[in-house]
Amino acid sequence: MENSYVVIGGGTGSFSLLSGLRHHPVDLSSIVTMMDSGGNSGVMRDTYGVLPPGDLRRCLIALSDESQMLRDILSYRFEEPPLTGHNLGNLFFLALTLQSGSEKLAIESIGKMLKIKGRVIPVTWDHSHLTAEIEGGEVIQGEGNIDVRGNENPALPPRDLSRLIERVYLAPPASANPDALKAIESAQVVILAPGDLYTSTLPNLLVGGVPEAIQKAEAPFIYVLNLMTKHGETDGYTASRHIEEIKRYAGRTPDAVLIHDGSVPDDLLTRYDDEHAQPVEVDFDKMRALGVSVTWRRDIIAADSLVRHDPTRTAAALVELVDTLLKPDF
Numbered sequence: 001m002e003n004s005y006v007v008i009g010g011g012t013g014s015f016s017l018l019s020g021l022r023h024h025p026v027d028l029s030s031i032v033t034m035m036d037s038g039g040n041s042g043v044m045r046d047t048y049g050v051l052p053p054g055d056l057r058r059c060l061i062a063l064s065d066e067s068q069m070l071r072d073i074l075s076y077r078f079e080e081p082p083l084t085g086h087n088l089g090n091l092f093f094l095a096l097t098l099q100s101g102s103e104k105l106a107i108e109s110i111g112k113m114l115k116i117k118g119r120v121i122p123v124t125w126d127h128s129h130l131t132a133e134i135e136g137g138e139v140i141q142g143e144g145n146i147d148v149r150g151n152e153n154p155a156l157p158p159r160d161l162s163r164l165i166e167r168v169y170l171a172p173p174a175s176a177n178p179d180a181l182k183a184i185e186s187a188q189v190v191i192l193a194p195g196d197l198y199t200s201t202l203p204n205l206l207v208g209g210v211p212e213a214i215q216k217a218e219a220p221f222i223y224v225l226n227l228m229t230k231h232g233e234t235d236g237y238t239a240s241r242h243i244e245e246i247k248r249y250a251g252r253t254p255d256a257v258l259i260h261d262g263s264v265p266d267d268l269l270t271r272y273d274d275e276h277a278q279p280v281e282v283d284f285d286k287m288r289a290l291g292v293s294v295t296w297r298r299d300i301i302a303a304d305s306l307v308r309h310d311p312t313r314t315a316a317a318l319v320e321l322v323d324t325l326l327k328p329d330f
Contacts, residue, residue, distance in 0.1 A: 005027065038145075074092065196230050258296050
């Protein structure tokens with residue numbers, strides 16, 4: 001019988017994990033943030049009143065057993081007018097939603113077309129905006145404005161990225177998708193994917209009912225630690241600081257943390273210096289003091305031009321960790 005994995009997150013972090021895990025004999029459910037307000041997803045959200053499709057699309061493609069050509073087509077982004085910036089997969093989701101009158105039916109239809117292994121579940125059906133309070137009292141609304149990319153919007157004043165985020169919340173409040181709560185309740189392991197802490201990971205934990213479900217779950221709670229800090233969000237954050245924020249919003253400390261065991265190539269470090277990003281310092285003693293029972297260290301970095309998790313190696317390490325945690329004598 002396959003173990004039931006629930007992966008909570010969004011963006012490239014969930015995409016990476018799901019891309020690797022779909023090759024393993026596990027029962028996968030991906031719970032996806034619905035707070036994206038930037039780029040093509042934000043345009044569709046504002047214009048048509050639909051939930052932002054970008055993170056959903058990435059997770060559906062990650063779980064797909066269809067041809068690479070079809071997956072690539074649904075990731076295609078137009079570069080010429082009149083569709084400049086639009087993503088074909090997002091347009092397809094919009095068309096299905098308008099035709100069927102249901103975002104849920106649109107997700108299910110795309111899932112069938114892509115022959116996905118598992119389920120993709122929006123964390124909420126409610127329309128809500130991520131909001132952040134910054135040091136000094138400034139309030140910023142919208143994921144796209146909180147993200148560093150918000151500084152690329154000429155309509156907005158330049159953001160002082162030296163001031164840290166003090167807290168995030170949803171406005172208006174959102175309630176959890178019942179399917180997401182059921183998935184967490186029945187899971188044998190609950191995993192927080194890597195990703196931008198305040199704009200990708202934590203938004204899922206702001207949805208009413210999700211923290212309570214994680215707290216009640218008997219399943220092990222695992223966090224896949226970010227490889228690098230994010231300028232304007234997690235400058236100077238150690239591993240324990242990430243854990244503190246997860247505990248703050250989830251109401252539960254991860255039982256185990258999957259950590260990259262190794263260094264980042266010097267040429268990549270130089271490139272990320274320009275972005276004011278640094279490898280996350282792993283402070284094991286502070287992590288244990290917060291209640292982390294297991295720190296699982298494996299070489300899980302991708303060997304390419306970006307510092308990111310390798311889907312194959314990260315999935316293998318995660319399955320190894322889960323199998324260990326679920327042993328009766330562990």
